[in-house]
Amino acid sequence: MSDRYKTILLFGPPGVGKGTQGKIIANIPGFFHSSTGDIFRNLDANSEVGRLFYKYSSRGELVPDDVTIKIWATNIYANTILGLFKESQDILVLDGMPRNRNQANLLYRYIDVLCVLNLVCNDKEALFTRMKKRAIKSSRIDDAKDDVIRRRFEVYQAETQPVLEFYDPELIRNIDAMNSPAQVLHDVLEALVPMQNSHFNSEAPGEG
Ligand code: ADP
Numbered sequence: 001m002s003d004r005y006k007t008i009l010l011f012g013p014p015g016v017g018k019g020t021q022g023k024i025i026a027n028i029p030g031f032f033h034s035s036t037g038d039i040f041r042n043l044d045a046n047s048e049v050g051r052l053f054y055k056y057s058s059r060g061e062l063v064p065d066d067v068t069i070k071i072w073a074t075n076i077y078a079n080t081i082l083g084l085f086k087e088s089q090d091i092l093v094l095d096g097m098p099r100n101r102n103q104a105n106l107l108y109r110y111i112d113v114l115c116v117l118n119l120v121c122n123d124k125e126a127l128f129t130r131m132k133k134r135a136i137k138s139s140r141i142d143d144a145k146d147d148v149i150r151r152r153f154e155v156y157q158a159e160t161q162p163v164l165e166f167y168d169p170e171l172i173r174n175i176d177a178m179n180s181p182a183q184v185l186h187d188v189l190e191a192l193v194p195m196q197n198s199h200f201n202s203e204a205p206g207e208g
Contacts (some may be wrong), residue, residue: 005076005087006111006199008192010095011164012119014152015127015134016177021119021188022095030196031083036068036096039075045150060151062099062159069106072097076110091199100159104166114195116187119177124153126178 007033010018012148019035040063043050049071056063058070076092079085085092094111098104131149164172175187 001123004110005092006090007092007094007113008195009098009113009116009118009167010093011116012177013121013127013156013160014149016119016121017130017181017184018095018119020181021094021117021184025093025146025188025192029198030090030200031093031192032079032090033093033095034072034076034079034085036072036092036099038095039071043071049100058148060148060155062155064098065106068097068099068103073110091196098160098163098166099155101163101166104163113167113171114199115191116164116172117191118164118172118174119184120174121177123178127153 010022012018014034019037022033022035039046040053040057043053045051045054049067053063062068076085091114092111098107128149131170173191175184175191177184179187
């Protein structure tokens, strides 16, 4: 199934720094960053899906799977049409999805997972503090209230963490997210560089 998007998953609990790393990777030619959180936040707040997103995210819950996959698939298709995501050349960096096993199943027909970058942080308090800071900085309703943050962690533990079992353990790279941002980036790049090299070589036109 070579027509699936070559994909790297950015995985980890809320507040671990997936978005930060994703935005840096997005600046490297040959990678396309797609964050479901960003896609949802950019929806018209008065549209039907915008209201649905608010309803779930303001409680720390996941948006229903069918809606999530549909919105994401439409967004990624629009990006291919616009030429922003060149599916034959770019590696897709998927951030914030799949969030449960059903999403992992539904995504199988779209993505060929090359690697899962699992950002690890066992210090819940540190994540909690980061999320509170982020809420103030970027006015994120889902991170402003303590009980909503707690619910987000519960959902992560119960539904999202088991998604790792869906993927071949050899594809999973554990990265300590509590190191300095530059160290985390270094570790992320250590995983990404060989992947882009082999993708680049396989895409390069033959000589002669
Ligand atoms: P964070 O980066 O803090 O983990 P996100 O920005 O990815 O959080 O997501 C914000 C909210 O958007 C989530 O709490 C959830 O309501 C919704 N959301 C994002 N991605 C998904 C997804 N794959 N499935 C269902 N809901 C999602």
